[in-house]
Amino acid sequence: xxxEKWSEPTEDVEPGAxxxxxxxxxxxxxxxxxxxxxxxxxxxxALGVTxxxxxxxxxxxxxxxxxxxxxxxxxxxxxKRMGIEMIPLGDGFTWLSKxxxxxxxxxxECWALAREKIESAAYDLVVLDEITxxxxxxxxxxxxxxxxxxxxxADVHVIMTGRNxxxxxxxxxxxxxxxxxxxxxxxxxxxxxxxxxF
Numbered sequence: 652x653x654x655e656k657w658s659e660p661t662e663d664v665e666p667g668a669x670x671x672x673x674x675x676x677x678x679x680x681x682x683x684x685x686x687x688x689x690x691x692x693x694x695x696x697a698l699g700v701t702x703x704x705x706x707x708x709x710x711x712x713x714x715x716x717x718x719x720x721x722x723x724x725x726x727x728x729x730x731k732r733m734g735i736e737m738i739p740l741g742d743g744f745t746w747l748s749k750x751x752x753x754x755x756x757x758x759x760e761c762w763a764l765a766r767e768k769i770e771s772a773a774y775d776l777v778v779l780d781e782i783t784x785x786x787x788x789x790x791x792x793x794x795x796x797x798x799x800x801x802x803x804x805a806d807v808h809v810i811m812t813g814r815n816x817x818x819x820x821x822x823x824x825x826x827x828x829x830x831x832x833x834x835x836x837x838x839x840x841x842x843x844x845x846x847x848x849f
Contacts, residue, residue: 697812710774727739741754783815
C-alpha cells in the first residue's frame, strides 16, 4: 500500500490558463470521449466534464441532436447562465415522431452545424449529445463523422453521447464508457424529476 496522498495541483496561474502554461499541467492531448450504453448517465457524464472544462476557462459548445428546441431542461438553463453555448436542434424523441423525413433533415442540419463548430477551432470542447441515434438510424454516416473528428483542428476535445454506439465510433474514440442499468427509479413507479433527470 502506497503512502503517497493525492493532492490538487498548486495554482500559480490565472483561472482559465491553458494546460501547459506555467509548466503546471501536461500538454493538451485532444481526446474523443464516448458515453454509450442503456443505463442512465450518458448526458450527465458529459455535463460533468463540461463543468470541469468550464472551471478551467475553456470555451464550450453543445449540440443536441434529439432534444427539442422548445424544451426547458435544467442543463439548458444552467448553460445560459454560465455562458456555455448549448444548441438544441432536434424535435424531441424520434420514436414518437410523425415525420421521419423531417427528423432526418434536422439531423443533417445539426451535423452540418456541429462540423462547422468543430472545424472553426473556436472551441476547446464540443459536445455532440445523442449523436449515436442518427448514426444508428442511418441518417448520418459513421465514416463521415469519424473522418471529421480525425481531421479536426488540434486542441479540440469532443464528447459523443447516446445508446447503441456503432463499432466504428467505439474503435475510434479514445475513451469509451458504457452505462449499464442496474436499478432505476422508474421500476419503482418514480417518474423523472426536475433537477435530477432534466
